[in-house]
Amino acid sequence: MYMKLLRRTLSFALLFAMISACGGLRFSQVAPGIEDFHPEKICVFPVYTGAYTEEAETADNLIADAVRERGCFSGVISPVDVTKLMKNNDNLKHIATGYLEKLKKVNFSDPDMSRYIGEICNVDSLLVVDVDFWNYTTQGDNKLAKVGFSMNLIEAQTGRVMWKAKHYDTKSYKWIKPDLADLAEEVAEEMVSHMPH
Numbered sequence: 001m002y003m004k005l006l007r008r009t010l011s012f013a014l015l016f017a018m019i020s021a022c023g024g025l026r027f028s029q030v031a032p033g034i035e036d037f038h039p040e041k042i043c044v045f046p047v048y049t050g051a052y053t054e055e056a057e058t059a060d061n062l063i064a065d066a067v068r069e070r071g072c073f074s075g076v077i078s079p080v081d082v083t084k085l086m087k088n089n090d091n092l093k094h095i096a097t098g099y100l101e102k103l104k105k106v107n108f109s110d111p112d113m114s115r116y117i118g119e120i121c122n123v124d125s126l127l128v129v130d131v132d133f134w135n136y137t138t139q140g141d142n143k144l145a146k147v148g149f150s151m152n153l154i155e156a157q158t159g160r161v162m163w164k165a166k167h168y169d170t171k172s173y174k175w176i177k178p179d180l181a182d183l184a185e186e187v188a189e190e191m192v193s194h195m196p197h
Contacts, residue, residue: 024190024194025165025166025167025190025191025194026166026167026168027164027165027166027167028163028164028165028194029163029164029165030162030163030196031160031161031162031163033160033162034162034163034196037155037162037196038197039073039123039124039125039153039155039197040073040074040075040124041073041074041075041076041077041122041123041124041125042067042073042075042076042077042123042124042125042126042127043077043082043117043118043121043123043125043126043127043156044060044063044064044067044076044077044078044079044082044127044129045079045082045096045100045126045127045128045129046060046079046082046083047059047060047063047079047129047130047131047149048100048104048128048129048130048131049130049131049134050130050131052131052134052135055131055134055180055181055184058181058184059129059131059134059184060078060079060080061078061079062181062184062185062188063079063127063129063149063188063192064076064078064079064080065185065188066185066188066189066191066192067127067192069189069192070192070193070195070197072197073197075122075123077121077123082096082121085120085121089120092116092117092120092121095113095116095117096113096117098110098113099113099114099117100128103128103152104130109152109154109159109160109161110159111158111159111160112159113159114126114154114155114156114157114158114159115156115157115158115159117156118156118157119156123156124155124156124157125153125154125155125156125162126153126154126156127151127152127153127154128151128152128154129149129150129151129152130149130150130151131147131148131149132148132149132150132166132168133146133147133148133168134146134147134148134180134184135180136177136180142172143172143173143174144170144171144172144173145170145171145173145177145178145179145180145183146168146169146170146183147168147169147180147183147184147187148166148167148168148169148187149166149167149168149184149187149188149191150164150165150166151163151164151165151166151191151195152164153195153196162196163195163196165191165194165195167187167190167191168187169183169186169187169190171183
């Protein structure tokens, strides 16, 4: 009877964690064991911008700023810092590039590679961010500004993806286009505010 009660309690706790983690985001998923995951130092990889390459520096800065402003990490390695580290360490550059390729192409977070990156960067978590939208578009008769990101928060030691989320927002306009960077900042802050810690 005790075990049955314990299982129910744990199931409710996990369900509550999943619900609270997905608040206002369009998609949010946590891994089992998220309640025991409390990273202190994080490495924010350069944002993968895809077709929006001209926005790379802006995206890197606003994601790093959102993570810093959250205030729950004692150390934040920004995309600029990661790039500098990779320029000075060919092995780190090779491992990090291979790690990100595996994650994107076959959805596999290689634990040996993530552990190596964590040790070299002296962090216990990795944040991988992709730009999904960063453009002006139309929907019916409405003109919209649209920005969206995908995020993966990874436990460096094990390579486990502890949290993944996707979110986007739009602003409608008639004549004056909203600033996409301002909208991106709002989306980034919203997502990071839901990041488990």
